[in-house]
Amino acid sequence: MTNPQELAATRTAEVIRLLIGVPLFVIGVGFWNDLLSGLALSRTAMSLISWGGLMLAGGGIYLTGEAGAELIGQRDQTSDPLWKRLLHLIALLAFIGVLLALTVLLRRAFTGRWL
Numbered sequence: 409m410t411n412p413q414e415l416a417a418t419r420t421a422e423v424i425r426l427l428i429g430v431p432l433f434v435i436g437v438g439f440w441n442d443l444l445s446g447l448a449l450s451r452t453a454m455s456l457i458s459w460g461g462l463m464l465a466g467g468g469i470y471l472t473g474e475a476g477a478e479l480i481g482q483r484d485q486t487s488d489p490l491w492k493r494l495l496h497l498i499a500l501l502a503f504i505g506v507l508l509a510l511t512v513l514l515r516r517a518f519t520g521r522w523l
Contacts, residue, residue: 434463462518473507
């Protein structure tokens with residue numbers, strides 16, 4: 409049997425690890441994306457508030473994408489006719505396209521570069 413205090417301490421450590429790890433991971437992915445996009449890694453390019461806003465917006469878009477893809481994928485059954493499955497595929501691809509366009513617009517809004 410484990411002690412309830414040990415369980416609480418373990419749970420607290422896991423929550424702290426999650427609260428520190430997830431933002432660091434998201435920031436790391438953002439920096440990696442910038443480097444692959446050819447942008448220079450410069451602190452003066454954007455303020456920290458803009459970076460934070462962009463990372464939060466990206467996370468929100470990701471969560472929206474996960475929820476939408478799950479919703480569209482739930483309705484797809486292998487026993488459905490081909491036209492219905494194709495309709496689900498088109499809906500999924502259109503949803504991904506909208507999310508990509510929204511990501512580009514948000515990035516341009518936060519960086520101030522519209523053209």
